[in-house]
Amino acid sequence: MDTLVKQQPGAGMDVFFSANAVAVIGASDDVTKIGGRPIQFLLKYGYKGQVYPINPRGGMIQGLQAYTSIGELPGRADMAVLAVPASATVQALKDCAAGGVRAVVVLSSGFAEAGEEGARLQAELLAIARKNGIRLLGPNCLGTISVAQGVIASFSIILEQSMPPAGHVGIVSQSGNVGSYAVQNIARRGLGLSHFIATGNEADIDVADGIAALANDPQTHLILCCMETCRDADRLTYALELARKNNKPVVVLKIGSTEQGQAAAASHTGALASSDAVIDAVFRRYGALRVHSIEALLDIAHAASLLLPGKLPKGDRxxxxxxxxxxxxxxxxxxxxxxxxxxxxxxxxxxxxxxxxxxxxxxxxxxxxxxxxxxxxxxxxxxxxxxxxxxxxxxxxxxxxxxxxxxxxxxxxxxxxxxxxxxxxxxxxxTSQGPADAVKEINELGIPVFPSIDATAQGLAGLVQMGHLSNVGEGIPYQGVIESLDRNAFRNEYTAKRALATAGIPVLDEVVVTSADQAGQEASRIGFPVVLKIVSEDIQHKTEIGGVMLNLGNEASVRSAYEQIMQSARKHAPNARLDGVLVTPMVQGGAELIMGISKDPVFGPVVMVGTGGIYAEVLQDVALQAAPVSESEALDMIRSLKLFPILDGARGQPKADVKAAASTLAKLSHFACRYANDVAEIDMNPVLVRPEGQGAIVLDALLIPTNNVV
Amino acid sequence: MDTLVKQQPGAGMDVFFSANAVAVIGASDDVTKIGGRPIQFLLKYGYKGQVYPINPRGGMIQGLQAYTSIGELPGRADMAVLAVPASATVQALKDCAAGGVRAVVVLSSGFAEAGEEGARLQAELLAIARKNGIRLLGPNCLGTISVAQGVIASFSIILEQSMPPAGHVGIVSQSGNVGSYAVQNIARRGLGLSHFIATGNEADIDVADGIAALANDPQTHLILCCMETCRDADRLTYALELARKNNKPVVVLKIGSTEQGQAAAASHTGALASSDAVIDAVFRRYGALRVHSIEALLDIAHAASLLLPGKLPKGDRxxxxxxxxxxxxxxxxxxxxxxxxxxxxxxxxxxxxxxxxxxxxxxxxxxxxxxxxxxxxxxxxxxxxxxxxxxxxxxxxxxxxxxxxxxxxxxxxxxxxxxxxxxxxxxxxxTSQGPADAVKEINELGIPVFPSIDATAQGLAGLVQMGHLSNVGEGIPYQGVIESLDRNAFRNEYTAKRALATAGIPVLDEVVVTSADQAGQEASRIGFPVVLKIVSEDIQHKTEIGGVMLNLGNEASVRSAYEQIMQSARKHAPNARLDGVLVTPMVQGGAELIMGISKDPVFGPVVMVGTGGIYAEVLQDVALQAAPVSESEALDMIRSLKLFPILDGARGQPKADVKAAASTLAKLSHFACRYANDVAEIDMNPVLVRPEGQGAIVLDALLIPTNNVV
The missing domain is CATH 3.40.50.261 (Succinyl-CoA synthetase domains)
Incomplete structure (x- = not known):
């Protein structure tokens, strides 16, 4: 269904901010109805353009001439608000397309959030919008509020009392409720709003569109974003990068930071849940500041809006x-x-x-x-x-x-x-609790006021981070071509390492042999001591079946080890296809890391590095990032590990060659992007990081194909 | 100076809460002066007892007959407030003693906080108070406020506007400012206060007195405590235990939780800084709830005061x-x-x-x-x-x-x-931000209201913990006699282990030998393989000078190892006194812990357990508690280690005998208490914790004496 080309994030969004004429389809005289409220708000808050109520009954609505259809309008409406039942939205959207409407807000609910039939309807709406070049907000959303322009396509209860003051904070939120709460509090603090966009079901327009639109909007200095799930990684990173380039700080309240919260978010939004750690890493990469509570979002927004542009802290002292x-x-x-x-x-x-x-x-x-x-x-x-x-x-x-x-x-x-x-x-x-008018007076001097000591410290930490917008790693996102990987690469440890070696990942000089004689000869060539390992795509845990022998010092012991391993494998895994035995140098000395690739449903290949050995799992000492990563990003990931000091010479350990490890990690990430369609998972465990200047080396590796590799 | 017996915490404190007559020495007509304010407040807030202004000029003060000295009073004042310059306080206190005053508040500053001369004056005040059985609050303090009784001995600015409402929250604070802030906010939230005590310089009365007094006070249901430093561990634990027994939850805002904060606290209060981790552990032991911000203190106090007594959460679901x-x-x-x-x-x-x-x-x-x-x-x-x-x-x-x-x-x-x-x-x-009157209405239903989602979760976690007042470990505090430890115990590894063994701490069957022959014989007796280690009180790092040889499998290798070690020691440490060589069984298999004792300036012997090996330092994976600890406390400490899962069978490791480790830790803690005067520090590193049922064993140990051991 979703085959039509998606719009570039932010494209065509300006209409929502500055429509010349707004048609409200399903218009009502009753201002408690979703078809009544937008008209009431447009009139009440001084919208300068035309408001066209549309209702099959025609007549007058809220003092305006109503029309029975878009086709009847005396002029073109560039924006339409749909406040009709879900079942009537398809026809209404077709009418909009025919009438030349470019931006449509579907306030109605009863779509993907309500089950299969709703999802089908939503897909139909999307197809019509894409085909006709219409940007569609919603369905099941709270719509938009553009303060300075008075363009309102929302039934939000927050407009019942008053319009928020005009200003420079832009807000985009998936959840209408969370977004409204932010808008209300921004207003209560005496801050000004530029635009509010609630994306709801995100059939077409998503949070990335909102960020990009606000990044391009001259009124907006600061972008606040409330999101539950990300549906499209490329769009999000495009928008974050645009905001970064345009010098518009982005503060993100991404909720669902625990497994339980993510599960709730997935069931609530119907989107696939990405690992929170990946999203976190991506925000960091693009210099977006992540906060974990709405109070922190508001505190930082408040302070930043007093300091922007140009007065964020230069340092952290x-x-x-x-x-x-x-x-x-x-x-x-x-x-x-x-x-x-x-x-x-x-x-x-x-x-x-x-x-x-x-x-x-x-x-x-x-x-x-x-x-x-x-x-x-x-x-x-x-x-x-x-x-x-x-x-x-x-x-x-x-x-x-x-x-x-x-x-x-x-x-x-x-x-x-x-x-x-x-x-x-x-x-x-x-730092002061109030009273409110005194706080306001201090704010008017351009001095931020935080309500508590902790909020001040957290807020300052956020402002300091905001003052140092990250540099996105080179070559990100992945610019290369996606290629097919030879099926043989998935066969066994040896072939996996060979494949990885093509990307410059350091592996040992090793060879698969199929006889004791050959084993002895190759070992002599490689140099003693060597390690022998069984090679079979059917044997996962080589050590447990006696398939590994270490520290073999001469040809005789290599020959005998070969026989022993083959015997043991035949005994313990009688049905396994045996490809032979790997002869590989015995390497010792260095710190162990694990490196790997997993596949995130939204962000695609994700690269991971962690402490090796039995501590990795217990300490959860890992760092993640969406692939690819540059060498400098890879270095930062390694440095962020809790046990990094051990690689860095703590307790008399030799300093490890972390640069070589970072280079390996970066190459792994590029390999994963190049073969993204075929590779589901990569485990390089252990990666031995040798003392400085001596490099890093992958001692074992496993490649797992995606299901679609035949 | 401080040789007179200290009072039991809380003793004689009731006078501050319910004095029948209050003399204000240094009384003034000027209500902006510290000698004027207490009189103004006593009169304004309906104190029922006698107020006696004392001023050498006599006459009338704030409408009351003034007296020229305590000796002249027509009746006995059981409490006096000193608002005279520091230099005049000694005579004033002597007059109070002569006049039968039992409770004195010294509001004046210029004492220990102001330098040496002030410290001398403060010591003199203390001596007079102790000699005459007077409880002394301050000097340099904000005094006391007892709301229901209207007994006020304070010049706090917070009483300028109004008296806080009467209720069941008692507050004791070292800092007058922090305490006032808490009182003000308690009142702003519509909660009631029983008593407020600001301890200032704590010459006599300290935070422990305040806690104990509030624990004994029937009006008080909940005790809030703001403290910077603890000067006397026994008094604090006595008071916390009293509160626990009397079912009065204690919530503590102990500030100075970072090194920088502690440094500031030490310089501010002049008290020795205890390790924050030790204080934290002691609070936990006595069921006191520690919070880290004044907002958390107030949120939890507010919620708890609506639920006490009897309605705290029974579980955490x-x-x-x-x-x-x-x-x-x-x-x-x-x-x-x-x-x-x-x-x-x-x-x-x-x-x-x-x-x-x-x-x-x-x-x-x-x-x-x-x-x-x-x-x-x-x-x-x-x-x-x-x-x-x-x-x-x-x-x-x-x-x-x-x-x-x-x-x-x-x-x-x-x-x-x-x-x-x-x-x-x-x-x-x-969870709601307001408005205030709606929050109050909900509170009146007995329903706590928290201002934010995070505050609610933190508050509930505190209430859940409060609902489960800890059981203090058996035999705590240390009840035994303090004995002298034979000087020989500090001599070397062998004598240290022998001394520890007397407390039931498991050590190996090992012996010090002084010849190669003897080494061979003893090794045969012990059973091979064995380890040989140089024994000398002058050699700290045995391995580095070639003083350790592992895994010796027969008599011949033991003899030769003996010679080698002695040679190496003579060469690398020519001036060291060599006691011989330790022959000890080679034990392998198990997880390594480190256990130790250090001396806290306030809490005395502190017992520590941590992950062994190179990870300990990097991860800071240690648990502390004031000694002694019970076996069950010791077990909790071990379980709290980040790497505990490795002892508990993670990643296919055998489950370690943590019970034996806990028993060893508890015994170490008792040993440290028994010899508290002589032992400054103990390091048992490593302690090998063998698989379940096989015990734990101390492989190396070091005892360091206090300076006063000759």
Missing amino acids: ITVVAASGGFGIMMADATVKAGLTLATLTEQAKAKIKAVLPLAGTNNPVDATAQVSSRPDVLYGMLSALMEDPSSDVTQVFLSLSLYNTRLRGVYMEALQKIRANYPERLLVV | ITVVAASGGFGIMMADATVKAGLTLATLTEQAKAKIKAVLPLAGTNNPVDATAQVSSRPDVLYGMLSALMEDPSSDVTQVFLSLSLYNTRLRGVYMEALQKIRANYPERLLVV
């Missing part, structure tokens, strides 16, 4: 200031736990603080004592010392509940205003 | 309900991340939900759809299905911003009231 030692300690704890650095103040700054506050503690946390709130010039003097200190990137001031005290509020506001005027480029954030 | 799939997923994520269990609903409950809400998703998270808010009976029907389901301990309902909508608020309130009336014993919590 934080100075924390409180009028109480106890709160200072909490701030130090939270700063460190959030992965930030407590700045080391210069002696000059300390002396300046002491000059205005003789009893102050001038180590960071700065204990400003109760004195600091005695007069604005004392507070100003202390803060200006910090503003002038180049050793700090951000100063955080804890105001306890002081803003509730009128006198103290006056002192603080006066000092903050003066600081802002004299040090406009320096970063200052406040 | 949570059912989460939202009118939106997206929020349900977030709730599932948060529940699982907080370590709670998502309940598996019964088919009966699912059917009942479907009966009222045909479109509902009845897996947990329950997706109640927008329908649920259509009528109170629909919501009631769904919730009653959950209330009747025995498979769930707590039901969590997410209300988004619905309570801001008047119609929805009506629907929700009606249903909740009916649920509360019909299922008074079932646990229900709500």
